[in-house]
Amino acid sequence: MGYKFVDNYREKGARKKLVEELRKKGISDEQVLKAIGTVKRHYFFDETFWSQAYLDKAFPIGEGQTISNPYTVAYQSELLHIKKGDKVLEIGTGCGYQTCVLLELGAKVYTIERQEKLFERTRQVLPHIGYQAEFFLGDGSKGIAEHAPYDKIIVTAGAPLVPQILLKQLKIGGILVIPVGDEKSQKMVTVLRVSENDFDKIVLDTFRFVPLLGDQAW
Numbered sequence: 433m434g435y436k437f438v439d440n441y442r443e444k445g446a447r448k449k450l451v452e453e454l455r456k457k458g459i460s461d462e463q464v465l466k467a468i469g470t471v472k473r474h475y476f477f478d479e480t481f482w483s484q485a486y487l488d489k490a491f492p493i494g495e496g497q498t499i500s501n502p503y504t505v506a507y508q509s510e511l512l513h514i515k516k517g518d519k520v521l522e523i524g525t526g527c528g529y530q531t532c533v534l535l536e537l538g539a540k541v542y543t544i545e546r547q548e549k550l551f552e553r554t555r556q557v558l559p560h561i562g563y564q565a566e567f568f569l570g571d572g573s574k575g576i577a578e579h580a581p582y583d584k585i586i587v588t589a590g591a592p593l594v595p596q597i598l599l600k601q602l603k604i605g606g607i608l609v610i611p612v613g614d615e616k617s618q619k620m621v622t623v624l625r626v627s628e629n630d631f632d633k634i635v636l637d638t639f640r641f642v643p644l645l646g647d648q649a650w
Contacts, residue, residue: 436479437472437475437560437561439472439474443472443474443482443485443486446474446485446486447468447469447470447472447473447486448469449486450468450469450473450486450488450502451465451468451469453488454468454488454502454503454506457488457503459503459506459507459510460510461506461509461510463514463537464506464509464510464533464537465506466536467509467533467536467537468502468505468506468533470536471529471532471533471536472561473485473486473499473502473529474486475557475561476493476499476527476528476529476557477491477499486502488501488502488503489501490504493526493527493550494549494550496547496642497526497527497547497550497642498526498642499526499527499529500526500529500530500588500641504639504641505529505530505533506533507620507637507639508530508586508588508609508620509530509533509534509537509586511607511609511620511622511636512534512584512586512607512609513584513607514534514537514538514539514584515538515583516537516538516539517538517539517540518538518539518540518583518584519539519540519542519579519581519582519583519584520534520539520540520541520542520582520583520584520585520586521542521543521544521575521576521579521580521582521584521585521586521598521601522534522541522542522543522544522585522586522588523544523572523573523575523585523586523587523588523589523598523644524544524545524572524587524588524589524644525543525544525545525550525551525554525567526545526550526554526588527550527553527554527557528543528554528557528558528563528565530586530588531543531554531558531563531565532558532561532563534586535563535564535565539584540566541565541566542565542566542568542576542579542582543565543566543567543568544567544568544569544570544571544572544575544576545567545568545569545572546569546570546571546572546645546646548569551567551569554567555567566579571646571647571648572587572589572644572646573591573595573597573598573644573645573646573647573648574595574597574646574647574648575595575597575598575601576601577597577601580600580601580602581601581602581603581606582601582602582603582606583603583605583606583607584606584607584608584609585598585601585602585606585607585608585609585610586608586609586610587608587609587610587611587644588641589611589641589642589643589644589645590611590612590613590614590615590617590618590639590640590641590642590643590644591610591611591612591618591643591644592612592613592614593612594608594610594612594621594623594633595648596648597648598610598648599623599625599631602623602625603625604625604626604627604628605624605625605626606624606625607622607623607624607625608622608623608625609621609622609623610623611639611641613638615643616640617638617639617640618638618639618640618641619635619636619637619638619639620635620636620637620638620639621633621634621635621636622634622636
């Protein structure tokens with residue numbers, strides 16, 4: 433892959449246009465929009481495809497995975513209500529674009545990926561472009577219990593249900609955002625942990641994610 437880390441006026445201008453497009457589509461959290469406008473999405477593309485990097489579209493990244501379209505990344509990020517210093521568990525590192533947006537929002541990110549090639553590539557690329565996260569290789573559907581509890585949990589793949597094991601890793605007052613449905617489409621679900629045994633769930637808009645694979649999913 434011909435990855436190249438150059439950010440010229442053309443890419444900077446494309447990010448500004450993307451931010452305005454997302455604002456028109458309903459993203460209103462200014463911190464999220466600022467993060468989208470800061471993270472260099474073209475860094476996650478082979479240089480051949482840089483013209484695609486700031487379109488609001490998903491794009492293949494290999495291993496049967498995609499980089500989510502920017503609207504979806506912004507939508508999930510907005511639902512998390514990230515505060516600086518929040519401890520966030522990300523299920524599905526992928527290429528690391530969502531990870532970088534979370535880091536720009538001030539989160540401390542623990543991120544897990546099951547595809548070894550993606551894991552190896554991402555944990556090398558992100559520090560190279562200035563982003564530090566805690567990277568793990570494994571079954572994300574089980575979370576990362578040894579570092580729980582988390583203020584926020586984000587799942588970036590479609591699940592058939594909300595894994596109970598993830599709910600147990602959420603702090604009281606914490607938020608979990610996960611797409612739930614079948615393999616063709618999912619509803620975005622926000623879960624707030626109200627107490628030790630009580631959770632409030634809100635079902636939102638329809639999306640289409642790659643499937644969450646693992647012991648607690650497909």
